[in-house]
Every structure is written in structure tokens, then in C-alpha cells.
Amino acid sequence: MKRDTRLIHSGQPRRNDDLVNPPIERASTVVAPTTAELYNPTPPRRHYGRGGLSPNMELREAIGELYGADHVSLAQSGLASVILALRTALPENPAGMQALITDSAYGPVRRFCDEELPRYGVTPVYYDPRIGAGVAELLDKPTAVVLLESPGSLTFEVQDIPAIAGAARKAGVATVIDDTWSAGVLMNPLELGVDYAAQALTKYAGGHSDFLMGSVAARGESAARLKDKDVLFGGHVSPDDAYLCLRGLRTLLLRIERSGASGLHIARQLEAHPKIARVLHPGLQSHPDHALFNSQFTGASGCFAFVLDGVNARDSEAMAEACHLFRLGFSWGGYESLILPCDRQIRRTAVAWQAEGALLRLSVGLEDAEDLWADLAQALG
Ligand SMILES: *Cc1c(COP(=O)(O)O)cnc(C)c1O
Numbered sequence: 001m002k003r004d005t006r007l008i009h010s011g012q013p014r015r016n017d018d019l020v021n022p023p024i025e026r027a028s029t030v031v032a033p034t035t036a037e038l039y040n041p042t043p044p045r046r047h048y049g050r051g052g053l054s055p056n057m058e059l060r061e062a063i064g065e066l067y068g069a070d071h072v073s074l075a076q077s078g079l080a081s082v083i084l085a086l087r088t089a090l091p092e093n094p095a096g097m098q099a100l101i102t103d104s105a106y107g108p109v110r111r112f113c114d115e116e117l118p119r120y121g122v123t124p125v126y127y128d129p130r131i132g133a134g135v136a137e138l139l140d141k142p143t144a145v146v147l148l149e150s151p152g153s154l155t156f157e158v159q160d161i162p163a164i165a166g167a168a169r170k171a172g173v174a175t176v177i178d179d180t181w182s183a184g185v186l187m188n189p190l191e192l193g194v195d196y197a198a199q200a201l202t203k204y205a206g207g208h209s210d211f212l213m214g215s216v217a218a219r220g221e222s223a224a225r226l227k228d229k230d231v232l233f234g235g236h237v238s239p240d241d242a243y244l245c246l247r248g249l250r251t252l253l254l255r256i257e258r259s260g261a262s263g264l265h266i267a268r269q270l271e272a273h274p275k276i277a278r279v280l281h282p283g284l285q286s287h288p289d290h291a292l293f294n295s296q297f298t299g300a301s302g303c304f305a306f307v308l309d310g311v312n313a314r315d316s317e318a319m320a321e322a323c324h325l326f327r328l329g330f331s332w333g334g335y336e337s338l339i340l341p342c343d344r345q346i347r348r349t350a351v352a353w354q355a356e357g358a359l360l361r362l363s364v365g366l367e368d369a370e371d372l373w374a375d376l377a378q379a380l381g
Helices: 003-009 035-039 056-067 078-089 107-115 132-138 161-170 220-233 239-250 252-271 290-296 313-321 369-380
Strands: 071-075 098-102 123-127 143-149 174-178 196-200 214-218 276-280 303-309 338-341 357-363
Touching: 003 056, 003 239, 003 252, 056 071, 056 214, 056 239, 071 078, 071 220, 078 107, 078 143, 078 174, 078 196, 078 214, 078 220, 098 107, 098 132, 107 143, 123 132, 132 161, 143 161, 161 174, 214 220, 239 252, 252 276, 252 303, 252 357, 252 369, 303 313, 313 338, 313 357, 313 369
Parallel strands: 098 123, 098 143, 143 174, 174 196
Antiparallel strands: 071 214, 196 214, 276 303, 303 357, 338 357
């Protein structure tokens, strides 16, 4: 069966009853009839709430279906999922090693790398997101982990994932990717050789801007390690939120397709507008990584950015505030469209960010694409 069909039928209720959706089990305690059953259940049975009851189990199964993963862990936010993946990927004795971090990494992840990795004796070293196979040179030094994010969620550089993951594997170094932009459906980083795929389910998977959650997916030995470390670190998410996320997943493919199509339509209109210097959308022919993008992704999500020609950050904020349908907000991937002036957020140390003017990011939602364009056009005016 095709993936679309599998996603609809995965994570069905485990109990043999007549509901199409799993029950929400709010429980810490699971009782057993005997001590022997409590300690050595045969066959294995659920024994405590932290292990994930229903619908957490079904949600993990459905995300596993997307990635073709052997194990999926859930985390309390997208940020927590990237941190779980990084901590899992670290070798047992990482002191004195470096961690290679893409310069386009999500800001709060960057803060974790700068402030927490040194406590493990690990030094974060930022690399050009477009480094490709050139990463092999950096891997000459003892390396604990390589972090990727593609495309970068503010500046939209596409990374050569097979080249970077291949070089890391050859050097015996684990790789982690922040896969929030593709939501695990526009490309499969595990298929491209990455060890741990983290995702902010808060964005497209949830899709309704009403909870935060993250996931990490892995295969083989990495999956076993992830499962073990997740238990060690005490991860857990609310079953109510897990239910909302599973509900979001059922329509994920439809929503991301619609957002992606509207986003590309608006990106093309922006590209033709005299006040726009550049549109940072990897699905456009004009994007420097367009060919690489086509070789790895099956399509685009509705999140991209543009540069207002010769406009300073403050004036770009006035443009964003003049929108009515596009609201000002930090998130993306929801049903509603958002606009974000980004210049205040950009942090670069490997390659300086250079632009002809201010940077704004859009998350194109599920409204009519012509209405959305009319809103942007009047704000640009
Ligand atoms: C939003 C986001 C996160 C963090 O997700 P939260 O659920 O908000 O913690 C991580 N990475 C990227 C690329 C994001 O856009």
C-alpha cells in the first residue's frame, strides 16, 4: 500500500472493539493480579504510565509508519525532541570532542549547544549549511555528533543530507536532523542515511496550533539506544495531547499539500513584485539549492521567507503589522497563516547572513491563496 493509505490505517486502537479512534487513557498506575505478573509479565504487558498507554502508543506507531522507523520517542516539545536526539547520539565519553552544528540551526537548539554541550566537555563548532561532502575535513577531529536542519527554518539553505550523513557514518559519528520543515512526509531523512530524525510535531503534524510536542525516529541500533535513553531521561507526554496529534496526523498529507501549493503560488507572486529583492523558497527555480531540493524532497511545505529590497528591519515590521489575514506569531505549520519579521532572530558564526534588506518569514495556511496574496499585496503597498 501507498504511504497515504498506511498513514490512515496505522495506529488504530489496539483493543479489539468497534471504535476507529483509540481511547484516551489517563493513568500512571497499571495494576497486575500477581507479583509475578507485575515483574515478569508473559507476554509483555504495559506496566506503568510513563511507558506510554493509549493513544501515545498508537501515535508512536503512526509516526513510525511515516519514517519506516523501528522506534519513535515522544517529547514534550519540538525543542525537547532535538535535545533528546542530541543527548542520545552523544557517545558515552564525549569529553574533549567537538559537535558539528549547522549554522542554520533553530535558535533555541543553538542555545542548548552553546550552554549545555560544554558541560559534557563537548565544544560546539558551527559549519556552513551548504558544506556538503566538505564536512569530511571537519570530521578529522574527534566528533561527538553532527546536527543538520534542512532547509534552515529562517534562511532556507538546503543541505546535502546524503553527503553529510555519509561522511559522518564513514567517520563513525552519529547524525541528528531537525526535520520539522518536511514533517517526515516531504522527505525521509532516515532513508537518506541520518541516524536520528527529530521533528516539532507542534507545527505541521499537529496542524491546529493547540499543543506542543516533538518526536524522534530511528532505525536499528540507534532505535534501541533511543528507546533506552528515553526511559532513562523519563520522557512522557500527555495522552490528551497525543490524541490531538494523532488526529492531526490523519490530515497531515492533505494539509501540507495545500499549504505547499498556496505557498508556491504566493512565492511566485512575491518574486515578481518590485519591492522584493529575493524569495527564499527552495521550490523556486531561482533558489540556489533548487536542484538539490528536487533530488531529496517530493514537495515544499508552506513555510518560506523573502527579503524586502532596501527596507530596514523596523519598516519591515510595519509591513508585517499591516497584514490582516497573516497574523504575527512565532510558530508555523498551523491551519492559519502567519508572518514573522526575522532579523532579530538570526545568529550566525560560520557564514555571515547577508541580504539586500529585511527578512520576513511566512507560514501559508489553509485560507484561499488569492485572499492571502491580496492581503500581502495591500501590506506591501
Ligand atoms: C518550532 C521549531 C522547533 C521547536 O518546537 P517547539 O515545539 O516549539 O519546541 C524546533 N525546530 C524547528 C525548526 C522549529 O521550527
